Amino acid sequence: MNLVRTMAILLFAVAALGAMMLTNPGRDRAFQPMVARIAAGDQGQARLFSARIDGWHLEPALSLPSGERTSEGVFLVLDLTAAGTTESTTLAADWIGASGRRYATTARAEGLPRRLDTAWMQPGLDSELTATFELPEDEIMGGALLLHLPRMPALEGALLMAPPQTPPAIRLAPVSR
Amino acid sequence: MTSPEPSLLRRMIRRAIALSGIAAALLLGWWMRIEAARSPDLLPEIRLGESVSLGRTQLRPDSLTLEDGRLVLRALAENVTGETQSSPFGIPARPPEAVIGDSVLPTPEIVLLRDQAPLGQLQPRLPEEISMIWTLPEDWRPVPVTLRFSRETFKLRDNLYGQASWLGHVPAATLTALPGTAP
Numbered sequence: 001m002n003l004v005r006t007m008a009i010l011l012f013a014v015a016a017l018g019a020m021m022l023t024n025p026g027r028d029r030a031f032q033p034m035v036a037r038i039a040a041g042d043q044g045q046a047r048l049f050s051a052r053i054d055g056w057h058l059e060p061a062l063s064l065p066s067g068e069r070t071s072e073g074v075f076l077v078l079d080l081t082a083a084g085t086t087e088s089t090t091l092a093a094d095w096i097g098a099s100g101r102r103y104a105t106t107a108r109a110e111g112l113p114r115r116l117d118t119a120w121m122q123p124g125l126d127s128e129l130t131a132t133f134e135l136p137e138d139e140i141m142g143g144a145l146l147l148h149l150p151r152m153p154a155l156e157g158a159l160l161m162a163p164p165q166t167p168p169a170i171r172l173a174p175v176s177r
Numbered sequence: 178m179t180s181p182e183p184s185l186l187r188r189m190i191r192r193a194i195a196l197s198g199i200a201a202a203l204l205l206g207w208w209m210r211i212e213a214a215r216s217p218d219l220l221p222e223i224r225l226g227e228s229v230s231l232g233r234t235q236l237r238p239d240s241l242t243l244e245d246g247r248l249v250l251r252a253l254a255e256n257v258t259g260e261t262q263s264s265p266f267g268i269p270a271r272p273p274e275a276v277i278g279d280s281v282l283p284t285p286e287i288v289l290l291r292d293q294a295p296l297g298q299l300q301p302r303l304p305e306e307i308s309m310i311w312t313l314p315e316d317w318r319p320v321p322v323t324l325r326f327s328r329e330t331f332k333l334r335d336n337l338y339g340q341a342s343w344l345g346h347v348p349a350a351t352l353t354a355l356p357g358t359a360p
Contacts, residue, residue: 026334026339073300073303103261
């Protein structure tokens with residue numbers, strides 16, 4: 001009887017240990033920024049920056065000083081207004097697509113003015129910026145913009161911003177800025 | 178007050194359980210060594226048109242040609258992860274190596290076929306046709322070229338932080354072909 005009881009206790013301990021190991025959050029889940037969800041058209045406020053989406057549109061190609069850049073998908077361009085709060089900072093942006101995939105701002109927009117990923121946000125000064133993403137068109141509706149500090153520091157503020165409710169307009173011809 | 182001596186049967190059971198664990202560990206180790214010896218480390222040899230997994234990227238070499246004294250590999254590269262990859266050939270980047278005889282050519286220039294812009298990022302679900310361009314030595318004569326591909330290993334929970342990581346490069350495949358002329 002003692003042996004049975006000992007085995008039962010051992011089995012319970014192994015099962016409890018296994019359950020803890022399986023449900024223990026990994027570093028990827030445990031150390032994340034604190035993400036605030038922002039409704040369409042609202043101003044988002046994080047510890048070091050604030051931002052608002054002013055509009056969005058699609059471009060099939062980008063016209064750059066170094067030449068035209070085309071894509072297998074489309075270029076999604078978001079117009080933003082952002083500012084720092086207590087200190088100067090830079091920002092990074094990702095588009096969380098409808099499928100959950102994560103698209104960083106495209107490096108192929110190099111040369112365009114007012115790029116979010118190269119600008120500094122100054123405290124109290126609103127900056128008008130654009131974030132350009134290269135992605136398949138079906139990732140746009142149902143997606144959201146994630147604004148965060150570069151390299152996603154853990155426990156820092158980030159904004160998950162819903163885009164405008166109207167679908168983005170398509171500019172058929174590349175537009176020079 | 179002392180507890181009574183366990184019966185002979187109980188002692189035998191305990192020792193048998195302990196012995197069976199040791200025997201299982203020994204047998205498993207022995208079997209793993211046999212399995213490792215049975216499958217020699219032969220790299221798969223792929224042909225043009227066949228895909229190879231490089232970890233974050235799936236690459237399909239389509240053609241190998243000579244163009245203006247340069248060796249050009251045209252390929253289709255696809256990001257198979259769920260996020261933008263800024264270094265499609267791993268960190269540190271290890272694009273395919275071109276080997277002629279015993280010498281390895283310098284790192285290739287990689288551009289998009291579409292607009293000749295450098296390959297900076299690969300977006301998920303957007304495969305890109307790319308050209309890898311090696312500058313050849315002046316005295317080069319057409320001989321078969323071997324391309325060596327390496328793959329990054331994905332680990333869901335690494336040993337250091339317990340986070341998902343791409344770790345290290347291991348040889349993935351080779352491709353040997355005689356460069357053709359560009360169409």
